[in-house]
Amino acid sequence: xxxxxxxxxxxxxxxxxxxxxxxxxxxxxxxxxxxxxxxxxxxxxxxxxxxxxxxxxxxxxxxxxxxxxxxxxxxxxxxxxxxxxxxxxxxxxxxxxxxxxxxxxxxxxxxxxxxxxxxxxxxxxxxxxxxxxxxxxxxxxxxxxxxxxxxxxxxxxxxxxxxxxxxxxxxxxxxxxxxxxxxxxxxxxxxxxxxxxxxxxxxxxxxxxxxxxxxxxxxxxxxxxxxxxxxxxxxxxxxxxxxxxxxxxxxxxxxxxxxxxxxx
Amino acid sequence: xxxxxxxxxxxxxxxxxxxxxxxxxxxxxxxxxxxxxxxxxxxxxxxxxxxxxxxxxxxxxxxxxxxxxxxxxxxxxxxxxxxxxxxxxxxxxxxxxxxxxxxxxxxxxxxxxxxxxxxxxxxxxxxxxxxxxxxxxxxxxxxxxxxxxxxxxxxxxxxxxxxxxxxxxxxxxxxxxxxxxxx
Numbered sequence: 233x234x235x236x237x238x239x240x241x242x243x244x245x246x247x248x249x250x251x252x253x254x255x256x257x258x259x260x261x262x263x264x265x266x267x268x269x270x271x272x273x274x275x276x277x278x279x280x281x282x283x284x285x286x287x288x289x290x291x292x293x294x295x296x297x298x299x300x301x302x303x304x305x306x307x308x309x310x311x312x313x314x315x316x317x318x319x320x321x322x323x324x325x326x327x328x329x330x331x332x333x334x335x336x337x338x339x340x341x342x343x344x345x346x347x348x349x350x351x352x353x354x355x356x357x358x359x360x361x362x363x364x365x366x367x368x369x370x371x372x373x374x375x376x377x378x379x380x381x382x383x384x385x386x387x388x389x390x391x392x393x394x395x396x397x398x399x400x401x402x403x404x405x406x407x408x409x410x411x412x413x414x415x416x417x418x419x420x421x422x423x424x425x426x427x428x429x430x431x432x433x434x435x436x437x438x439x440x441x442x443x444x445x446x447x448x449x450x451x452x453x454x455x456x457x458x459x460x461x462x463x464x465x466x467x468x469x470x471x472x473x474x475x476x477x478x479x480x481x482x483x484x485x486x487x488x489x490x491x492x493x494x495x496x
Numbered sequence: 497x498x499x500x501x502x503x504x505x506x507x508x509x510x511x512x513x514x515x516x517x518x519x520x521x522x523x524x525x526x527x528x529x530x531x532x533x534x535x536x537x538x539x540x541x542x543x544x545x546x547x548x549x550x551x552x553x554x555x556x557x558x559x560x561x562x563x564x565x566x567x568x569x570x571x572x573x574x575x576x577x578x579x580x581x582x583x584x585x586x587x588x589x590x591x592x593x594x595x596x597x598x599x600x601x602x603x604x605x606x607x608x609x610x611x612x613x614x615x616x617x618x619x620x621x622x623x624x625x626x627x628x629x630x631x632x633x634x635x636x637x638x639x640x641x642x643x644x645x646x647x648x649x650x651x652x653x654x655x656x657x658x659x660x661x662x663x664x665x666x667x668x669x670x671x672x673x674x675x676x677x678x679x
Contacts, residue, residue: 234519234520235499235500235519235520236499236500236519237502237519237520237563237565239565257563260561260562260563260566261543261558261561264522264560264561264562264563265541265542265543265560265561266540266541266542266560267542275519277563277565277566279566323628323631323632324543324544324546324558324631324632324633325556325610325628325629325631325632326543326546326549326556326557326558326610326632327543327544327558327632329555329556329557330543330557330558330561330562404631405544405545405631405634
């Protein structure tokens with residue numbers, strides 16, 4: 233349990249304070265909650281860090297400060313519609329007033345609200361280095377474990393993109409068993425998802441199937457996911473292994489249809 | 497002072513306070529344990545039930561996951577601050593009573609504070625918008641309809657629409673005595 237709280241006023245201060253036993257706290261919805269896996273000795277609060285809450289647009293891209301709250305994303309005219317939709321997956325406005333985009337990414341939760349959408353559009357993260365440097369990495373790279381623990385300064389995404397998303401949970405407040413996003417680019421469809429207790433996934437096999445045969449049947453997709461050995465779903469309180477695989481398959485099929493305008 | 501403690505200065509229910517807090521304390525802990533403002537309820541402690549809602553600088557927050565030290569310089573309102581000097585209830589509190597929007601009462605302070613923010617916004621929200629604005633709160637007793645009706649009626653009264661408020665039926669939907677103008 234934390235014994236010390238450092239309130240950083242600048243990014244440089246925050247990064248300098250980050251030692252092995254310290255962790256950043258953004259909005260607090262993850263780190264401060266009951267049952268949080270966080271066991272850091274020192275918390276570095278970013279609430280008063282300047283320059284991390286701006287949203288700006290430049291040459292077809294939107295750059296969002298990591299301390300922007302979900303409610304800011306919902307209210308800002310500069311937020312792309314697809315990201316606003318993902319932010320609204322968090323039903324509670326009081327929680328949206330606290331939770332931040334940077335915090336949601338850094339938590340790397342398997343029921344993440346925003347990561348599937350950000351992965352589907354190939355978001356780029358600006359990270360602050362300890363020596364005052366900054367570097368940019370793709371969100372997929374971050375999800376793979378690179379730079380985890382470093383401070384996310386901003387997130388850059390396209391202003392416009394063809395993206396559709398779907399989230400399944402028992403209630404608006406429950407953890408989602410599946411959140412999936414699909415985007416369409418010149419290369420074809422991109423499919424990313426968050427599967428509860430499994431992780432953040434990029435569905436390359438499904439993408440390939442849709443690219444190879446845009447008219448592939450739903451039955452084939454269901455069978456493909458059902459027999460996929462690389463997908464490590466298991467029975468738990470969120471549903472059976474079979475149920476999760478079925479959900480992934482029909483959702484991927486549905487999102488593909490919506491993106492390509494072939495929905496029934 | 498040990499690094500584990502900090503002094504927080506803020507305004508709570510219109511009164512300036514200075515409080516030494518453990519840096520690990522939530523705002524809900526400070527309000528309940530140090531200041532005895534027990535209308536602030538701790539329900540889920542993960543920010544999902546809304547029972548701990550307080551108004552900070554005009555907006556609702558879950559105080560159970562909001563660090564007390566973050567309250568520095570902030571203006572905070574709890575349910576205790578809504579009553580008049582003689583203990584008179586505010587209109588939104590009275591509406592909850594009139595509409596039977598309270599059963600066990602555990603969720604009520606949070607609901608009332610969010611409702612207070614809604615009715616003071618000066619906006620006539622649609623039924624759908626009202627439901628979404630209230631969606632950060634869980635109630636296990638009332639079935640929500642009575643709460644919804646209390647909020648809708650008070651919102652309409654705040655907008656000077658007293659007659660329309662009286663026409664909000666048991667489903668929370670406004671019933672018009674005459675055919676709708678566009679018919």
